[in-house]
Amino acid sequence: MFSAQSIRLITRALLTLGLVVGGLVVSTVGFAQTPADGLGKVKIEWLGHEFYRLTSPKGVVVITSPWLGNPDGPVPLDSLARTDFILVPNAHNDDMGNPIEIAALSGATVITPGPLGNWLIEKGLKKEQFRRAGVGDRFVLKGITFKIGRVPMAVRPRRSSSLSRMVSPSSTTAIPP
Numbered sequence: 001m002f003s004a005q006s007i008r009l010i011t012r013a014l015l016t017l018g019l020v021v022g023g024l025v026v027s028t029v030g031f032a033q034t035p036a037d038g039l040g041k042v043k044i045e046w047l048g049h050e051f052y053r054l055t056s057p058k059g060v061v062v063i064t065s066p067w068l069g070n071p072d073g074p075v076p077l078d079s080l081a082r083t084d085f086i087l088v089p090n091a092h093n094d095d096m097g098n099p100i101e102i103a104a105l106s107g108a109t110v111i112t113p114g115p116l117g118n119w120l121i122e123k124g125l126k127k128e129q130f131r132r133a134g135v136g137d138r139f140v141l142k143g144i145t146f147k148i149g150r151v152p153m154a155v156r157p158r159r160s161s162s163l164s165r166m167v168s169p170s171s172t173t174a175i176p177p
Helices: 004-031 099-105 115-123 163-167
Strands: 041-049 051-055 062-063 086-087 109-112 128-132 138-141 144-147
Touching: 086 099, 099 109, 109 115, 115 128
Parallel strands: 062 086, 086 109, 109 128
Antiparallel strands: 041 051, 051 062, 138 144
């Protein structure tokens, strides 16, 4: 029916979406006292693969895994000019996507693990547009609460997901079964 990789990708997408939507909802409830203060619905748009755009009731825009050329629906760069935060969970091409280009156009902050953020800075991301995030972190930016947690894997990965793998594929080590 579904391959192990498909199940893993679906699980990761749903958990990522749950964390982001939960953060948007919690931040709205925590900071809003009346409907006039922005209490309302979060708009969720699927842009293809694991690429989502979430817009808070106050208009704050968060995108996840911004892969412009994803096969489920290529997304034009100029359609992301109104972006506040870009969530990049890891260095896999389909998860990382094009955060440098989108941040350059929109001025968005890229939220990602430290080593990947440093690599993105080396490749052209402005340092002031990087926000390091690690497991257990919780912070508020523009009224949005971000809570960073582990994503449990439905299937044990058979390869390294480290930045070194993306930069130098020969440096990977197999994970024993």
